[in-house]
Amino acid sequence: MAGTRVSIFVTCIVDQVFPQVGMAMTEVLERLGYTVDFPEGQTCCGQPAFNSGYREEARTVARHFLRVFADSEYIIVPAGSCCAMVSHHFADLFEEASPERRQLEALDGRVFEFSRFLAEVAHAQDVGAQFEGVVTYHDSCHALRELHIHSAPRMLLSHVRGLTLREMGAAQECCGFGGTFSIKFPEVSGGMARTKIDSIVETGAKTVVSIDSSCLMQLQGAISRAGLPIRTMHLAEVLASR
Amino acid sequence: MNKNEIVSTVSNAPLQLAIYTATGRLINKRKTATDSSVLPQYQDLRTAANALKRHTMDHLDHYLEQFEAQVAAHGGKVIYCQTGEAVADFVLKLAKERGAGLLVKSKSMTTEEVDLNERLEHHHLEAVETDLGEYILQLAHQRPYHIVAPALHMTRYDVADVFSKSLAVERETEPEKQTKIARSVLRQKFLDAGIGITGANFLVADSGAVVVVENEGNARLSSSAPRIHIAIAGIEKIIPRAADLAVFLKLLGRSATGQPLTVYTSFLSGPRREGEVDGPDEFFVVLLDNGRTKLLADAEKRESLYCIRCGACLNHCPVYRKIGGHNYPWVYSGPIGAIITPQFHGVQNDPALPFASSLCGACAEVCPVKIDIPKILLALRSEVIQTSGSKTRVERLAFRGFAWVMVHPKIFAWLGALGARFSPRPAGGAWIRKLPRLLAAPPLAKWLSQRDLPPPAEKSFRQLWKERKKS
Numbered sequence: 001m002a003g004t005r006v007s008i009f010v011t012c013i014v015d016q017v018f019p020q021v022g023m024a025m026t027e028v029l030e031r032l033g034y035t036v037d038f039p040e041g042q043t044c045c046g047q048p049a050f051n052s053g054y055r056e057e058a059r060t061v062a063r064h065f066l067r068v069f070a071d072s073e074y075i076i077v078p079a080g081s082c083c084a085m086v087s088h089h090f091a092d093l094f095e096e097a098s099p100e101r102r103q104l105e106a107l108d109g110r111v112f113e114f115s116r117f118l119a120e121v122a123h124a125q126d127v128g129a130q131f132e133g134v135v136t137y138h139d140s141c142h143a144l145r146e147l148h149i150h151s152a153p154r155m156l157l158s159h160v161r162g163l164t165l166r167e168m169g170a171a172q173e174c175c176g177f178g179g180t181f182s183i184k185f186p187e188v189s190g191g192m193a194r195t196k197i198d199s200i201v202e203t204g205a206k207t208v209v210s211i212d213s214s215c216l217m218q219l220q221g222a223i224s225r226a227g228l229p230i231r232t233m234h235l236a237e238v239l240a241s242r
Numbered sequence: 243m244n245k246n247e248i249v250s251t252v253s254n255a256p257l258q259l260a261i262y263t264a265t266g267r268l269i270n271k272r273k274t275a276t277d278s279s280v281l282p283q284y285q286d287l288r289t290a291a292n293a294l295k296r297h298t299m300d301h302l303d304h305y306l307e308q309f310e311a312q313v314a315a316h317g318g319k320v321i322y323c324q325t326g327e328a329v330a331d332f333v334l335k336l337a338k339e340r341g342a343g344l345l346v347k348s349k350s351m352t353t354e355e356v357d358l359n360e361r362l363e364h365h366h367l368e369a370v371e372t373d374l375g376e377y378i379l380q381l382a383h384q385r386p387y388h389i390v391a392p393a394l395h396m397t398r399y400d401v402a403d404v405f406s407k408s409l410a411v412e413r414e415t416e417p418e419k420q421t422k423i424a425r426s427v428l429r430q431k432f433l434d435a436g437i438g439i440t441g442a443n444f445l446v447a448d449s450g451a452v453v454v455v456e457n458e459g460n461a462r463l464s465s466s467a468p469r470i471h472i473a474i475a476g477i478e479k480i481i482p483r484a485a486d487l488a489v490f491l492k493l494l495g496r497s498a499t500g501q502p503l504t505v506y507t508s509f510l511s512g513p514r515r516e517g518e519v520d521g522p523d524e525f526f527v528v529l530l531d532n533g534r535t536k537l538l539a540d541a542e543k544r545e546s547l548y549c550i551r552c553g554a555c556l557n558h559c560p561v562y563r564k565i566g567g568h569n570y571p572w573v574y575s576g577p578i579g580a581i582i583t584p585q586f587h588g589v590q591n592d593p594a595l596p597f598a599s600s601l602c603g604a605c606a607e608v609c610p611v612k613i614d615i616p617k618i619l620l621a622l623r624s625e626v627i628q629t630s631g632s633k634t635r636v637e638r639l640a641f642r643g644f645a646w647v648m649v650h651p652k653i654f655a656w657l658g659a660l661g662a663r664f665s666p667r668p669a670g671g672a673w674i675r676k677l678p679r680l681l682a683a684p685p686l687a688k689w690l691s692q693r694d695l696p697p698p699a700e701k702s703f704r705q706l707w708k709e710r711k712k713s
Contacts, residue, residue: 010703012648016658017696019703038707043648049641051601053623057645064649092620145603174560178600183688185598188564190692191252192600195560221693224673 005035006117007072009065011082011213012044018213024240025078025114028129032122041068047085050093051179059093059100066090066103074121075111078236079212080143083113088146113143115211115235119152126159131241134164135233136205138196138219139172140212153211153235160238170199177218193222200230208232243569243594251566257395261566264394265557271500272554272608281496290489292612295548298480299538305447305480306529312450316512318525326356329474329528333358333437334365336526340470342367342436346428348454348461349373350441351389351551352474352530354573358439369439370431372460374424381408387567388575390498390553395566428460438464438522440510442475443494443550445527449484451511452527455494455504462508471522473510477529478547490550493610497552533586543618546581548611555605555615561598571595577605581618589625593633596622655704662698673697 006029010022026036046061065086069075077083086107094100118124137157143149157165176182176192183189196219200208208223208230210216216232223230251257276284298305310320323329337345345362347353347369359369359380371380375393379386382404386392393401398417405423406413414420432438440461444453452473454461465471481490495501514521537547556562556576567575571592572583580595589596596619605615627634647654666674666681673694677686689695701709 012654015703016661016698019699019701019706022703023706038704040704040707041651043651043654046645046648049644051620051623052597052637052641053620053625053627054638054641054645055624057641060645061648089620092617141600141602141604145607172604174600174602174604176560176600178602181597181600182692183685184594185248185561186688186692187249187252188561188598189600191564192560193693195564217696218693221673221689221695224694225675225692 003033003035004073005037006074006076007037007039007069009042009045009069009075009077009082009086010038011077011079013213013217014078015043017217018234021078021213021234021236024234024236025076027240028118028127028236029076031128032118032124034122037072039068039072045082045085047082047089048179050085050089055093062086062090062093063100066100066107069107070103073110074117075107076114076117077111078114078234079214080113080140080147080149081212081214083111084142084146087111113147113149113211115152115156116147116149118156118239125155127156127239129159129163129239129241130161131238132162133207134166134203134205135207135209135238136166136168136200136203137171138168138175138200138208138210138215140210140215141174143211144172149211153209156235156239157209160241163238166203166205168199168203168205170196173199175215175218177214179214182218189218190222193218194226197222197226197228197230201228206230207238209235209238211235243571243592243598248565248569251569252564256397257566258564260395260397261563264391265563268391268499268553268557272497272557273500275496275500275502281492284496287489287493288610288612291493291550291610292548294481294486294489295611296545298482299478299544299547302477302480302538305482306477308447309445309450309480309527312448313512313525313527316450316525317515318450318512318527321526321528322531323528324531326358326361326530326532329353329356329530330358330361330365332528333362333439333472334367336470336472337367337437340436340524342468342470344431344435345369345437345439346372346431346435346460346464346468347376347439348441348456348464349376349392350439350474351386351573352441352476353439354386355476356530356532358474370428370435372428372431372464373456373458374421374460377424377428378404381405385568385573388553388556389551389578390556395568432463432467435464435468437470437472438466438468439472439474440465442473442479442527444481444487444490445475445479445529446484446487446509447480447482449509449511451484451509453487453491454508454510455491455506456508457499457501457505459506462506465508465510466520466522469522470524470526471510471513472526472528474528474530477531477534478549494550494552497554497608497610537582537585540585542621543581543585545613546578546585546618548613549578549582550611551578552610554608554610558604558608559599560602560604561600565598577615577619578613581613581615581622584622584626589622590629593626593630596626655702658698658702659705662700662702665697667697667700
C-alpha cells in the first residue's frame with residue numbers, strides 16, 4: 001500500500017477550528033506510507049443545511065463536494081458524522097437516475113472514516129504512537145449507528161504505548177451536540193453533555209477520545225465551563241503522539 | 243413545544259432523577275432480555291416484524307375486511323370510526339341504549355389519543371381507568387407521561403399525595419399498600435360497570451382475535467366482567483395471521499419492559515359462547531382512522547404506522563430523558579411522538595417538534611419493528627421548512643448564504659481568516675466564556691448559555707497545509 005495516494009476531507013470544523021486534527025491525521029497516514037492529498041477546493045459536506053431541513057442548500061454543497069473529490073481514489077474523513085453524510089445521506093438528496101447519483105456510485109467504497117480506513121484498508125494496529133495516561137472513548141452517534149464503527153478506534157487505542165483505555169458507562173449515549181439542535185434547544189443539549197460528562201468523570205480518565213470533532217467541541221465546551229481537569233482529543237491526535 | 247416548560251423540566255433535579263431511574267431500569271431490562279445469549283434470533287425477529295408490518299400496510303384493506311368478517315363470524319361487530327368524536331358518539335349511544343352509567347377502562351393510548359374520557363365525562367358518563375398508573379393519573383388529572391409506564395415521572399410519595407387527596411385515605415407511601423387501596427376501589431367498579439373498554443395490541447386478521455397484553459389483569463377483567471366489551475384500536479394494529487404473533491409477542495414485552503411475555507396475554511374473539519363461563523354478552527371492535535389513512539398514503543413516511551407502542555424509543559432517547567413526556571405536544575411522546583404528531587396534526591402545528599432531536603439514532607437502534615425514526619425526522623424537518631413561509635426568513639437567508647460560501651472555497655477561506663483575526667482569544671489557549679454584545683449573535687449566545695466556545699484556529703488547516711507544502 002505504500003505510496004498509495006489518499007485524499008483527505010478534513011471537514012469545515014477541523015479546517016477552521018481544530019486544524020491540529022487534520023495535521024495529526026496526515027502525519028499518521030504518512031507514517032503508514034500513504035501520500036496525502038488535500039484537494040483545496042473542499043469546504044463542507046452540507047450536513048448543517050441537510051439536518052436543518054434545507055435540502056436544496058444541502059444539494060448545492062453536496063454537488064460541490066462531488067466535484068472536488070471526483071478523482072480521489074480514497075477519501076478519508078476525520079469525522080463519522082460528515083462521513084455518514086456523504087456515504088449515507090447524499091443519496092437521499094438526489095433522484096435515482098440523476099448524474100449526482102452516478103457520481104455518488106463512483107464514490108462507493110472509497111469514502112472512509114479515519115479509524116475505519118486504518119483498520120480495514122491499511123490493516124494497521126500499532127501506528128507507533130505513545131500516550132501516557134488513562135483515556136475513555138466516546139462513541140459518536142453517526143459513527144456508531146450509521147457507519148457501525150465500534151471496535152476500530154478501540155483497537156487502535158489499545159495498541160498505543162502507555163495508554164490505558166477505560167470504558168465509561170454511557171459511552172454510546174449522545175453528547176447532545178446534534179448540530180443546530182445545540183442552539184435550538186440549548187438547555188436540553190447542555191443537559192445531555194453534562195450527563196455524558198458525569199459518566200466520563202466516573203472513569204477517572206483525564207482524556208476523552210472520539211473520532212468526531214463536533215462531539216468533542218460540545219464536550220470540551222461543557223467540560224471547560226464546568227472547570228473540570230479533563231481534555232478532549234481526536235483519535236488522530238492520540239495516534240500521532242509519540 | 244413550550245421552551246419555558248422544557249427548561250423547567252430539565253432543571254428539576256428530583257424529576258430528572260425519577261425519569262432517569264425509571265427509563266434506566268427499562269433500558270437495562272430490555273438489554274438483558276434481547277441479548278444474543280438469551281435471544282439469538284432477536285435481530286432476525288426485528289427484520290421479520292418490519293417485513294410483516296410492511297406487507298400488512300401494503301394490503302391493509304384486505305386484512306381489515308378479513309378481520310371484520312372473522313369478528314362477525316364469532317358474533318362480534320366491527321365499527322369503523324373516522325374521528326375521536328365518532329368513537330365517543332358510538333360509546334355514548336351504546337351506553338344509553340344499554341343503560342350503562344359506568345365504564346371501566348384498561349390502558350389504551352388510542353383512547354388517550356381521542357380524549358375519550360373527557361368526551362364521555364362531558365356527557366356525564368363515568369369512565370374509570372383500571373391500570374394502576376393510568377388510575378393514578380386520572381385522579382391527578384394528568385395525561386400519560388410515557389406510552390407504557392404512564393406514571394413514570396411520579397415517585398411513590400407523589401402517588402401517596404394523589405391518593406390521600408383524591409380518595410380521602412390515610413397517606414400511604416408503600417407501593418404494595420397503595421396498590422391495595424387502588425384495588426379496593428377498582429374491584430367494585432369492575433362489578434358495577436356496564437361496559438368495559440380495552441385497547442388492542444394486535445388485531446389478528448385470520449382469526450378475528452383482539453390481542454391485549456398487560457401485567458395487572460385489569461384488561462382481562464375489563465373485557466370479561468362487564469356485560470359489554472368494546473376494544474378500541476387504530477386500523478394499523480392489524481396483523482395478518484395468528485402465527486405472526488410468534489414474532490410480535492417475542493418483541494413487544496422484551497422491548498417494552500424486558501419481559502419475555504407480559505403477565506397476561508389475552509386473545510379475545512367475540513362474546514361469550516354457549517357453555518362458556520366467562521366473557522361479555524356483546525363484543526365490539528372500534529377501528530379508528532383519525533388520520534391514519536393519510537399517513538398510509540405517504541410512501542416515504544408510512545412506516546411510522548408500524549409502531550407497536552413498546553416505548554423503547556422513549557426510554558433510549560436522550561431528549562425524552564431530559565424533557566420528559568409532558569413537553570411533547572400530544573399524548574404520544576418521545577421519538578415516535580415526534581414523528582407521528584406532525585403527520586397527524588400537520589407539520590406547522592408545532593414546527594419545533596421534529597427539530598427536538600440530536601438525531602443520535604438510539605431510537606431506531608432499539609425499535610422492534612425497525613422504524614427509521616431519524617430519517618423520518620429529517621423528512622419532516624424539510625417539510626417544516628418548505629411550508630414555513632416567512633417564519634424562517636432569517637434562517638433561510640443564513641442557509642442560502644452558507645451554501646453560497648461553501649461552493650466558493652476562496653471566500654470560505656477568506657471569511658475564516660477574517661473570523662480568526664477578529665475573534666477574542668482568551669489567554670493560555672482557553673476557550674471563550676463570554677462574547678462582547680456586538681459579537682454575540684443569537685446562535686453564539688445560545689451556545690455560550692451552556693458551554694464555552696473554541697476560538698477559530700489562528701491558522702486554518704488549509705493555511706497550515708500551504709505552509710507545509712512550501713517548506
